[in-house]
Amino acid sequence: PLLGMGSHWINMKPLLEKLVDGGHRVTVLVPSASLFMNSSEPSRFHYERVESSLSIEVMEKFMEEFLHFSIYEMEHMGYVQMYLRFMELFRINLKFALGNLDGVVKSEEVMMKLKRGNFDVLLADPIMPGSELVADILGIPLVYSVRFTMAHHFERYCGQVPAPPSFVPGAMSKLTDRMDFWERVWNFIFYAVQDYFLSGTGKPTSACELMGKADIWLIRTYWDFDFPRPLLPNFKYVGGIHCKPAKPLPKDIEEFVQSSGDAGIVIFTLGSFIRNITTEKGNMIASALAQIPQKVLWKYSGQAPETLGPNTKIFNWIPQNDLLGHPKTRAFVTHGGSNGIYEAIYHGVPMVGIPMFADQPHNLIHMKAKGVAVIDAINTVINDKSYKENAMRLSSIHHDKPLSPLDEGVFWIEFAIRNNGAKHLRVQAHELTWYQYHCLDVFAFLLALILTIVFIFIKACSFCLRKCCGRKTKTKSE
């Protein structure tokens, strides 16, 4: 049996499905205030409802506030103001997480069920803290599924993965791995500020200690998406875990796609959060899309803009993955969510990025650096062949692995079950203090030693010198 808990549900689900295929029993803890998990839909998992100490209305209000802040407020803010607001939201998120956690560890009923369940492993996303504590109480291995944390703070401090700021750009810093001097200064400050802030929340040491016990960290990225960096034996890179081959399109969509002829199609979506945009913005986008020779499939649930061209069709819902895998697809206009980007990588489709919020700018900067995306310029991506070539290259990098990300994820979860954790993959760095890790105690000792030797040498010399001179003086005075 296997215990699931967490938020980034889309990436967890294929893993759990595959584990059920392999004969595992899976229990999913669903907080009552969850916005994305639906415990009533028929499923092969056992859902266990957990009473959050906060209501779903509060959660919804927060989510709305967060979106409004990210999309509309942020651009009018200064850096410091933005940062403070962001950290406030971070604190609210922590409150929600602790609210969900209360529903688990403070509920005798739930804890009793979990203890009796004899679970083999706990799978969790550390974006919602708390799973560490549950795994620790139950005494079972913990496997993380991680996208990233701000500036890789938790991966570095709790997971002990080395990340020299000279060539590992902090997550969300909007930098690539090729940094000039000023970018390295900025990256260094970015790490430092983040570390300073996060070391101030509660008691990071003990939380970090618990996080550091995680047996396997499944990192939802790979070297097709991310920049190569040092890793540890228990960090497994499984980006694109949810990707799958394209299925045939529904008849009406296939007909529209085929009508595009040699020009092909463009897929346009701003993700599931953006249901409405202002009339002004809608008209602007629509008239821009009207100018390209491709047919455009626009996923949008708001009202059709007036300037909509004959080449553009609005859909309430599109089979995004099947469209991305269609041979007629020329470009993917995206807000830059990591799931959509991975589907484009999987199928080798170049991208146009219109980043809105959260990790979207970060993601699109990666794609731009790898030469498969431009930001806000659709014609370039279609007419400049290098983007398609690079997209095909990334796609081949994505597929050219000994194991698919899904198989790799499942392998390491089952590994943690078979071996009751993964202690032999854990570096000893976890047992060191920060000054021991950086050998500062060794430095201090060697420096003291050298200084002592120099001191003794000088003293001895001066002593000898005085003796000699003393004798000489005596001799002279005789």
Added chain:
Amino acid sequence: PLLGMGSHWINMKPLLEKLVDGGHRVTVLVPSASLFMNSSEPSRFHYERVESSLSIEVMEKFMEEFLHFSIYEMEHMGYVQMYLRFMELFRINLKFALGNLDGVVKSEEVMMKLKRGNFDVLLADPIMPGSELVADILGIPLVYSVRFTMAHHFERYCGQVPAPPSFVPGAMSKLTDRMDFWERVWNFIFYAVQDYFLSGTGKPTSACELMGKADIWLIRTYWDFDFPRPLLPNFKYVGGIHCKPAKPLPKDIEEFVQSSGDAGIVIFTLGSFIRNITTEKGNMIASALAQIPQKVLWKYSGQAPETLGPNTKIFNWIPQNDLLGHPKTRAFVTHGGSNGIYEAIYHGVPMVGIPMFADQPHNLIHMKAKGVAVIDAINTVINDKSYKENAMRLSSIHHDKPLSPLDEGVFWIEFAIRNNGAKHLRVQAHELTWYQYHCLDVFAFLLALILTIVFIFIKACSFCLRKCCGRKTKTKSE
């Protein structure tokens, strides 16, 4: 086609065999002064003889000297003397490598053949330097097969893999990953001395630059043998590449093994280098072996000692892997060569170590730390159950991988062929200077900035103060 060159032949061969199975053509460069490669034996590889500028007699004499030094001289030497002698041998080894290299790059005929061969990749062991240059001249991807280099110097400096001396014991330092303060001091010094010495040989920068271009580093160890440590995306751990299931034993050996009853057997070998030991040592070993209840198979080509017990049988040659995989095997008495150790790990057999020279003490310290070997004490390993349990645990760790080491090695070699190298796995650290890597330029800048601000602030304050006081004084004097 694929080009092989190098010395650690036993581990290269299974890789090349498997590549030939997969339809690749393999050419092996054999130096005329090679002691271990036999280009005349029938094989599925194409052997290309390379005229070393040094004769095989010189090579043999050096090897003998090296063995004599390692086994007989070393124990009577002080640390400094030993170190100097070792470095002298290192320099001679380099001379041999350059002698072999001459036979390749300075021979028009060989270079012509290599250029016309249209090879896809060069596979090499960096213990014999030179392959980097050949790959660079031919403009083809380079895949390394590496056991380790002293203190991981080349992996760290040329491969850019991070190795904090606080928890990564330098190779050959005889330390584990659990170090107390004094051991960390020693490890730190060990790294420093090694780095100082190796940075002095020739022009390390340009050699390192060439080595840094290696696309894939196949490291012949894994977390069953080694301590977990940071790695890089292009470092693949393939320890145990030569291991395979046991085949049935020859009839006479099987009969002797079965005669051991429940007590089981002990396998005793000091490797293929030790053909003779002194009569005194032989008698000592034989009488010790006579005292255990197990039957002993002793691989030895010298004269049978007088004190040989009835339970011990001397063999000129033993099917070591098949014996290690036999259910009656209780312990493996070994000199601690890494190939034999990996076969014992593969089959889950506890070990008794009698380290002789080279990396043998290093290897056995790893096995001791993992609880599967003792050094010089056969009864403990057989009677204390923890050794067998730990051996079985290591064996399960060894087998519990998504891919076998051989398949993994072959995968990444073919990967380098398919993708014309592996540039997307290469960290940007290769492009940085050492002070950039450690952010020292950033530190210096930020420090200067802070000092300037403090300086201006103090100046401003003192200026204001003087103004104020000046006015006050004036006011007073009015």
